Amino acid sequence: MTDDSPPATGGGKALEDRLLVRLGCRLHIPLIRWYCRLRWEGVEHVPLERGAILCPNHASYLDPTFLFYPIFFHRGRRLVRFLAVDIYFKGLLGWYLRLFESIRVSKDRIDLKAYRETIARLNEGKLVGIFPEGERTRDGRFMTFQIGAACIAIQTGAPLIPVTINGTYHVLPRHWRFPRPAPVEIIFHPPIDVDPSDRLDMDYAADLTRRLEETIGSRYVVP
């Protein structure tokens, strides 16, 4: 699906209604639609109202920007609050991350506050984005998938939505400063439902993480 059909109505939540946020969303359109010819499929797997954890592979700073477009314009103007490492919360990028209510997480220590905030957002019915690899790929291949997203899913009962992103490694990999044009494709996979009955079962968290990696990898094109 690549059409520019009229945005669905809905949402009505504070962040989504802020003029600056809505303007910011539209400012990305030239990059997303014309510079990189974004295509996507399966966006209907993203719930219109309840909370869910979107779990994409990670190749570029621009991954959240590409991901927001089909969700914002085709799933009731919903926005995704991404977890972002605290070192990026400075300057213009920091302002941007705060504008979109990104969840600040420490890179160097156990950050209970970030986990509590993530769980709270999901319990409020928000969409949260977590990159299971924790950092951008270095060479196009997946980094090690971490179990954090699955642990949070088990804590909250929120479904995990695997997302395959192809092409952003060519647009802006970690060793580049400026984006170059290249086609980008996003595949939203069906949700993985999570049983929250045993919060302490780490084998279950590991199994969910394996399923995430397998599902994302099933449509991933190694650059």
Added chain:
Amino acid sequence: MTRRERALAIIAEISKRDISDLTPELELVADLQIDSPKAVVLLLELEQAFGVEVSDADAAGLDTVGRILDYVERLP
């Protein structure tokens, strides 16, 4: 069940060890393979079990079985 027993049961379940194997000097990461995401689950479970909010400063110091047991026994 005492606080100590409750905390040990949580650590045992997350680390998949027998409670009788959990001695105070064992380190969460090095000995029990409780890495960062598992440690978060452990601390959140302790919070829920004992009705407290573990501060980041306290969390940083809870790196052995013994320190966790001391911590829960000091709770009001």
